[in-house]
Amino acid sequence: MKSPDIFQATREKFTLPEGVLYLDGNSLGPLVKAVPGRVAQMLEGEWGRYLIGGWNLAGWVDMPARVGDRVARLIGAAPGTVVMGDTLSIKVYQALASALALRPDRRVILSDRNNFPTDLYMAQGLIASLDKGHELKVAAPEAVADLIDESVAVVMLTEVDYRTGRLYDMAQITAKAHAVGALVIWDLAHSAGAIAVDLAGTDADFAVGCTYKYLNGGPGAPAFIYVAPRLADLARPALSGWFGHAAPFAFEPDYRPALGIERMRVGTPPVLALGTLDAALDVWDGISMADIRARSIELSEAFIATVEAGCPDLELASPRDPQARGSQVSYLFEDGYAVIQALIDEGVIGDYRAPGIMRFGFTPLYLSHEDVQRAAAILVDIITSRRWDQDRYKIKGKVT
């Protein structure tokens, strides 16, 4: 262990069932122990006590910006550039619609074919709705950079591939897009809380992400959106809701967007969900993303080393170079779904993504070096002893 031992300081802050090694925080982060108390306080001490007055007395109205500032620190964004709300799908739509409006003479949305489906679906829905001849062009991840040319209005990529963990070079892609006048939207679903992101330093235009994975905000926790300050007052929010209005409580008949990132708010904020997330974010106080990244690499390298030693033929679906992957490791295996079920039966929770991908996420906040070695050893043991039941487990999907 070369990096600071974050685990010693944070493991006790999480609720994890006895005997479980949880390598699926990349799908749904675990419960932070402080959350139930904080939620109970919001219910009884805020909603129950203040009723409608909670909007002002408990500060509910400002939560999207206040919680956004806390997320901003973790993704290399300045305070006042991130706002919370809605779902990642909705935030993708807002960013895409804004980007297309900023590049009215261009018709191409460029993405990669392995992007998480909802990003592609939202682009398809927007294109159909606009009906102006826009095109969603997708390519293999390694071919995307070469397709960035002056026809491209916006490059929309998920920084860390949800299946393989493959990592884009955010600085390089962003610079290449800007060189030809294109905008870039980064989906940070598998980045926020997982790796060091530098939105301001790489001059990214838009970024979006969810908070229920590495940020442990709970199932269906609110999403976030970042808009570069240089664009925030220019972006036209297609989803122009009253909380993005310059004066939401003046009840004016016409929409006037708020200045800055606030215009990306839409409807009434999901107060209880924001409070849940807010409590979960306390875990990050004093934690540096550079330290998390260093530790995450140590963990994933240890996992791979153990698996390589025990199952040299198991096909790694993730980049072998840790600098080229996010905080997850995936293997390609025909009976992957059944193996994941066998692992779960033995207390190791990873997950499966069709076709054939077994995924394991590494979160230094609650996984020790020993945990990861033990999980890898159990995987090796299951594979080498062929201890899985391919008849019992038909392949079926699970929630990412």
Place this chain on the structure above:
Amino acid sequence: MKSPDIFQATREKFTLPEGVLYLDGNSLGPLVKAVPGRVAQMLEGEWGRYLIGGWNLAGWVDMPARVGDRVARLIGAAPGTVVMGDTLSIKVYQALASALALRPDRRVILSDRNNFPTDLYMAQGLIASLDKGHELKVAAPEAVADLIDESVAVVMLTEVDYRTGRLYDMAQITAKAHAVGALVIWDLAHSAGAIAVDLAGTDADFAVGCTYKYLNGGPGAPAFIYVAPRLADLARPALSGWFGHAAPFAFEPDYRPALGIERMRVGTPPVLALGTLDAALDVWDGISMADIRARSIELSEAFIATVEAGCPDLELASPRDPQARGSQVSYLFEDGYAVIQALIDEGVIGDYRAPGIMRFGFTPLYLSHEDVQRAAAILVDIITSRRWDQDRYKIKGKVT
């Protein structure tokens, strides 16, 4: 009291601070006592225990439809025609975008100028985004029906006016729209849980609403959307997220809308907020909306009678005919904001909407005849004794 005494059965199910008469459930419903326990169970017993497994083991994935069915009963809709998620603003956008796509040769969205601002803003944002020459035409509420002609693609109205409580004739407007080939979107924000709504019987096309008012779902609770079964498979969801896909977990590259109302789902559902709402909806078990409506009229009539007797000159901003108003009563008064503050100081919580509107909501679930009489008496006493401080309270907005 002629109608069944709902209050006796339900008052004890709500947390209300000692000494408070809460006539603002039309803005934010109070906390249902069963909610904190249910939420604690979801946090510790579902999320904490099942982790990612909760999506299947705790049935999270089906919550939008399951809770939607419970809301459906309260708004005269069949099971399987309502789905929960997002915010009311987002649901307005989905309904509008779907309606415009169903009437591609028409360019008018007809609404009333007193509609809640976010409905108008979302229409404006959609129109700007489509950039196809659509027009948002607004008129006075009483003039809307006469403007329904063959230029109109969709009539978008809030059934109960948020300021005055003025009630549209849903059956009449819907029939008139259908007669000229127009569609109708009903915003039920101030209807759901407040009055008897018959979406199926009136043959409404779309309906949307929030659940944090009369349905007591909590601050920022999820919204709902209804699509008539005859349209559900035709509606093209502009916001085409993965949870509205026919096979969300197949991770297909192209969007294929689910059959029926499920296509109106967008992103990952807000599980904790849906659980909160689900627990709050238990209060409605065995309650008929016809009984609620009868009782609500008795309460509002009693309130008006007391105020009329004590302050004959106070201007009623709501229709005097109870059949023509929702479950609220509003008065127009120049110093209305200061009077509302004086009422709050004396334990009567109503609210204020610019310009000059004092609003009082009636919810038979937790307000008795005596409560309402007492609230009216305090209002009369404040007005007649001029017991308010207009200097101390500058007019400012509050959350609807």
